[in-house]
Amino acid sequence: MRVRAVVAYDGTDYQGFQRQASAPTVQGTLEAALAQVTGETIGLLPAGRTDTGVHAEGQVIAFDTEWRHPLATLQRALNAVLPPDVAVRDVAAADARFHPRYDARSRRYRYTIYRHPTRSPLVRRTSLHVAAALDLAAMEAAARMLVGWHDFAAFGTPPKGDNTVREVMQATWHSDPPWLFFNIEANAFLYRMVRRIVGTLLQVGLGRMTVAEFQDVLAARGRLQSGPAAPPHGLCLVEVKY
Amino acid sequence: MRVRAVVAYDGTDYQGFQRQASAPTVQGTLEAALAQVTGETIGLLPAGRTDTGVHAEGQVIAFDTEWRHPLATLQRALNAVLPPDVAVRDVAAADARFHPRYDARSRRYRYTIYRHPTRSPLVRRTSLHVAAALDLAAMEAAARMLVGWHDFAAFGTPPKGDNTVREVMQATWHSDPPWLFFNIEANAFLYRMVRRIVGTLLQVGLGRMTVAEFQDVLAARGRLQSGPAAPPHGLCLVEVKY
Numbered sequence: 464m465r466v467r468a469v470v471a472y473d474g475t476d477y478q479g480f481q482r483q484a485s486a487p488t489v490q491g492t493l494e495a496a497l498a499q500v501t502g503e504t505i506g507l508l509p510a511g512r513t514d515t516g517v518h519a520e521g522q523v524i525a526f527d528t529e530w531r532h533p534l535a536t537l538q539r540a541l542n543a544v545l546p547p548d549v550a551v552r553d554v555a556a557a558d559a560r561f562h563p564r565y566d567a568r569s570r571r572y573r574y575t576i577y578r579h580p581t582r583s584p585l586v587r588r589t590s591l592h593v594a595a596a597l598d599l600a601a602m603e604a605a606a607r608m609l610v611g612w613h614d615f616a617a618f619g620t621p622p623k624g625d626n627t628v629r630e631v632m633q634a635t636w637h638s639d640p641p642w643l644f645f646n647i648e649a650n651a652f653l654y655r656m657v658r659r660i661v662g663t664l665l666q667v668g669l670g671r672m673t674v675a676e677f678q679d680v681l682a683a684r685g686r687l688q689s690g691p692a693a694p695p696h697g698l699c700l701v702e703v704k705y
Numbered sequence: 706m707r708v709r710a711v712v713a714y715d716g717t718d719y720q721g722f723q724r725q726a727s728a729p730t731v732q733g734t735l736e737a738a739l740a741q742v743t744g745e746t747i748g749l750l751p752a753g754r755t756d757t758g759v760h761a762e763g764q765v766i767a768f769d770t771e772w773r774h775p776l777a778t779l780q781r782a783l784n785a786v787l788p789p790d791v792a793v794r795d796v797a798a799a800d801a802r803f804h805p806r807y808d809a810r811s812r813r814y815r816y817t818i819y820r821h822p823t824r825s826p827l828v829r830r831t832s833l834h835v836a837a838a839l840d841l842a843a844m845e846a847a848a849r850m851l852v853g854w855h856d857f858a859a860f861g862t863p864p865k866g867d868n869t870v871r872e873v874m875q876a877t878w879h880s881d882p883p884w885l886f887f888n889i890e891a892n893a894f895l896y897r898m899v900r901r902i903v904g905t906l907l908q909v910g911l912g913r914m915t916v917a918e919f920q921d922v923l924a925a926r927g928r929l930q931s932g933p934a935a936p937p938h939g940l941c942l943v944e945v946k947y
Contacts, residue, residue: 471825471826471827472826472827473826473827473829518826518827520825520827538823542823542824547824547826547829548826548829549826550823550824550825550826551823552823552825553823581780581784581792581793581794581795582784582789582792583713583762583792583794584713584714584715584789584790584791584792585713585714585715585760585762585831585941587715587789587790588830589827699827
């Protein structure tokens with residue numbers, strides 16, 4: 464039986480999602496829990512590979528298992544053996560051909576900024592602290608330019624053999640002081656694309672780049688450099704849609 | 706010069722506030738930062754001592770220093786050398802006789818509960834996960850009984866030589882799904898009082914204790930036992946008023 468599961472994790476203490484031989488990863492942790500609970504050796508398929516330090520509320524995985532009890536029991540058993548920073552939020556039976564990456568219609572990410580003169584210890588793991596003034600109107604104007612089909616070569620590298628054209632369905636800032644959220648949804652993302660977009664939009668907000676220059680970076684399709692990538696701890700994979 | 710400072714911390718990795726010889730504490734961490742920045746040996750006075758694992762947004766401390774530069778510079782220097790899980794949120798000059806504990810009119814705490822069928826990795830350090838159904842109306846009715854002057858002997862022990870009578874100004878539940886917050890303000894609290902109140906109110910919410918039995922526990926002034934203390938990680942010292 465193929466099972467589709469929604470997984471959440473605090474990425475702080477992991478070297479990203481993808482399994483590595485000698486570093487703690489989310490995939491390795493999930494596969495160890497699956498082995499412990501089912502007694503099977505299970506390799507899982509993810510919707511995407513999040514970077515070191517990036518979080519998820521709605522990562523989607525699929526795996527095949529001989530499990531014969533209710534799926535709710537599988538979920539409870541997995542959550543009982545998983546560490547506190549990884550949890551299975553939902554499980555459901557899936558079509559045998561379901562592939563979380565190739566079948567996904569879109570991914571939604573949220574980047575969280577904590578705007579305050581001083582940093583806050585209680586939110587440090589899941590938000591970027593920005594004390595400097597930000598020109599939110601400029602950041603919103605630049606974000607609007609991302610929507611639609613564009614060549615995002617300036618903002619990331621594709622998997623080998625793939626192109627750099629992606630469709631962004633949504634790219635909006637939402638201010639709820641002291642919080643500032645960037646929500647972005649696309650059919651797919653290039654490597655580091657969200658963090659480089661956020662980092663470049665922050666350059667616009669800080670007055671180090673104009674909206675017109677942001678437009679130029681996007682239009683130059685990789686011949687102009689984007690700004691630096693924003694740090695990973697503000698980023699969260701919120702949802703994968705099918 | 707006596708300085709009053711507001712301090713925030715993530716209590717997860719500390720053995721409480723109060724300095725200990727051989728364990729990491731918030732007080733020890735703050736005093737080490739003060740020594741590093743000022744070159745002086747400074748002993749600080751806190752408004753109260755939070756337990757192991759308890760957080761603070763608004764702990765208040767006072768200390769004496771020979772610092773001759775602007776206080777904003779002192780704050781920035783402290784935040785530069787403090788670890789990420791402790792921060793100085795505000796500093797101000799205070800009267801030489803200011804004492805954060807004896808001068809406090811009231812303290813306000815918040816207890817955060819995450820109500821959801823499954824636990825969430827991203828909020829695990831600052832909230833208690835409760836999957837079971839809770840009778841919120843019963844918890845609110847019981848909480849209302851706490852308001853006013855009462856002998857809280859059932860809910861905590863006082864410092865040596867002190868009595869167990871305290872005034873609770875506010876004790877309310879606020880539901881904002883999936884969050885449930887308990888806000889309590891009192892002139893002062895006994896040792897573990899908030900956690901034992903929350904733990905007992907949860908017994909009421911879970912149907913293991915009636916509102917009348919809760920009333921009995923309060924009225925018995927220590928001759929009846931309260932419920933167990935709720936775990937520390939949901940608790941946060943929000944504000945100290947003067």
